[in-house]
């Protein structure tokens with residue numbers, strides 16, 4: 302079996318909705334500003350006792366049920382997250398235990414907003430080389446925990462959520478190609494500048510929040526995503542018109558529209574959830590993909606391009622036949 306095919310999708314959003322009107326009461330902003338600059342109307346926020354692994358588990362269970370498989374048959378678990386429950390064990394190991402699976406490889410991928418695309422690219426290679434037959438790939442985030450709720454330039458942008466897919470070895474075409482990139486020279490433009498080895502003591506203070514130079518991130522994101530679209534098509538000798546659906550990382554409607562324009566794809570073939578979810582980082586693509594699969598927009602046989610850009614900078618794409 303030389304292909305890997307998505308056989309099930311799932312997602313989960315926390316109950317609590319934070320609207321732009323709510324944010325108007327927290328920081329000096331207006332709903333009009335947020336919608337016109339980002340397209341975001343509302344976002345979900347995890348409950349006080351709800352953690353990334355809880356979101357990941359709910360999304361994973363949905364995907365397992367959609368794929369109609371037994372969780373015990375999963376032989377690879379990848380969780381893409383920037384907001385793990387613990388420094389270690391990985392959220393993937395915590396999730397593995399919740400799902401009652403023992404022994405298979407399980408690890409987290411940290412590529413910020415590109416994490417799910419990285420996870421798909423890695424899982425596809427495990428399957429293609431015969432190292433795995435049935436992979437669970439999850440993107441899950443509680444970004445609300447690393448947001449400075451006094452900083453209007455960032456707190457309006459992000460939300461919490463999780464999405465998941467089951468990727469299985471198959472004789473019929475699935476993932477066509479994946480393209481993963483990074484350039485650490487942009488590390489200061491989008492960062493939480495403390496960690497474990499460096500600045501661990503600051504984790505108890507106020508500095509452990511997202512810091513971003515929004516203008517610069519925007520400019521590099523638009524240019525880079527344009528290039529990844531070209532790279533993906535050229536690698537497969539395909540034309541723009543061969544793409545049925547674009548499922549982009551949901552950061553900002555203006556970035557999404559710029560990439561759609563570059564691809565020459567009409568906006569009704571672009572899955573957009575940023576208005577309701579905000580930017581959920583690694584969770585945004587599987588959340589959007591699951592929504593469009595479940596409401597019947599994305600159908601078996603459709604050619605789908607996923608693309609993402611995020612902190613690092615990291616960026617990448619996955620082209621697949623659903």
Ligand code: ACO
Pocket residue numbers: 329330331334335338339414453454455457458491513514515516517518519522550551552553556580610611612
């Ligand atoms: N409400 C009202 N005013 C605001 C707000 C707010 N929430 N935030 C910033 N402003 C003000 C600024 O203070 C500034 O005021 P000034 O001119 O008096 O200094 C003004 O609005 C313009 O600020 P800019 O940063 O230039 O606004 P811009 O049009 O660039 O929009 C935004 C900002 C939405 C952050 C945009 O740069 C962006 O989307 N960048 C991409 C960032 C992103 O998506 N990051 C997520 C991670 S990376 C990824 O996922 C792709």
